[in-house]
Amino acid sequence: MNFQIFFQKMKMDIDKITGFCKEKGFLFPSSHIYGGLKGVFDYGPLGTQLKQNILQQYWNYFLIPHDNIVSQDGSIMLNEKVLEASGHVKNFNDPVAISTKGERMRADHLLEEHFPNMKAETMSYAELLAFMQETDIRIGNDRVAFVEEANLMFSTKTFNGPKCYLRPETCQNIFVNAKLVADLSRLTLPFGICQHGKVFRNEISPQNFVFRCREFEQLELEFFFNPSLVLEPKVAHFEIACSFANGENRLIQLEELIDRVHFWHLHWMRQMLVWLTQHIGLTREKLRLREHHPDELSHYSSATFDVEYLYPIGQESSFKELCGLANRGDYDVSQHAKYSSKNLKFKCPQTGDKLYPHVIELSIGMERLFLAVICDAYEFNMERDYEVLHLKESLSPIEYAIFPLPSKNHEKQLFLDCALDIQSRLKLKHKHTFYETTGSIGKRYARQDSRGTKWCITVDDMTLECRSITIRDRDDKSQRRINIDDFFNEL
Ligand code: ATP
16 A cells, blocks of 8 residues: 555544644643633744744745845834824724624635635625525524624724734834835845734634634735836746636646736745745645735735645635735835825836835745644654654754663663763754653654654664664654764764
């Protein structure tokens, strides 16, 4: 039997992944000893490190190689004027369905649960209510009585100061600061600013583990450019499934989209897809692009494609948004210029024009990415009879586990000292390590396999006699013997 295919067919659902993450200490509900807080989570030791590794891959790919991309770390609390200018105070709303008993659920999602092929996002609130009443969709046992608008932002107030909001997306700090940051960094168009941080949305129905939370993190890159400059429209091949706004679904070569989207939009779409597949290790067949229907576009966007991942959510797994790739036009900077009465125009070095730059946004939620990474790496291995987490080596929270295997041939302390010495040398190389002396070697391997540890090192008789260790690979269990000094030279 081909085990590989058999494993892939094993049913994995969101509850299994939730339990797995909690049990291994990746992620669990916040305030859990008091019953938790819906839509809010804490990262445990392994989760914190995995998140940190994902973030490092992000900086390595989107920031470090580019002379014209810089980072910033903006505040979470924003003056209400920022969000009035951006349109969030008026437009950052979702439809809430309210039952005859006052229970609330997000109306478009409720409808799509019953009619998965309907595009509820494109329906008006009156249409949503009429349809739900006609088809007798219920919240629990109760009929839907109203569909209302709910703003998703958390507001608060400072002493004697203005009303403020917890930011619902990281990018508004970037738009407010764009001119200042560009001047400080001596950047001219085209350039980018990226940022990572917490955001808050008072989601009506947080659900599906961390897929929809109320507190989460975003990694956003805003790329500013002059749209009137004609660029050589060259984009390297990348094959990916695509769901078009007209309902067509097919495999495309990315460069086919050059007539539909701006060159920079397509360029960054490709960069994101390459990063997700080659640097984060997501399976290409579990990703697809989805074009937003014109009725569904956000108030600022002229074209948006989402990258969707095949999450194990619902009866069957379903493609759901992992990240958004939007052409925001000049909406944001021009709005902030208008509301603040500040000069936020940029001079294009090629044409000399003064303009509000256009922006391509790459917006990815850390929790949705984290969830995709775990789902993609998770396997219940029938042969080993336990869970194995096939994380990419660069993402593994623990890179090396070190196990002394004392025998009667030598004093026990010699094995322990040798293993601890190897661990210290790995730590000096900034490697994440784990040292364990107890339990059978099989149990020790199993614990590390399920935590995603890529390499297990054993220290045995031969280590003491001829300075060689064994290194075991998590994925295929293969072992090789290597001299300790050669091993460190290879690192
Ligand atoms: P959705 O349609 O699923 O509500 P959205 O289109 O409102 O998402 P964006 O505003 O485009 O999401 O946010 C950018 C990214 O932030 C999303 O692609 C997603 O990865 C992440 N994100 C958005 N809302 C949530 C949430 N409630 N919980 C976790 N991640 C989220």
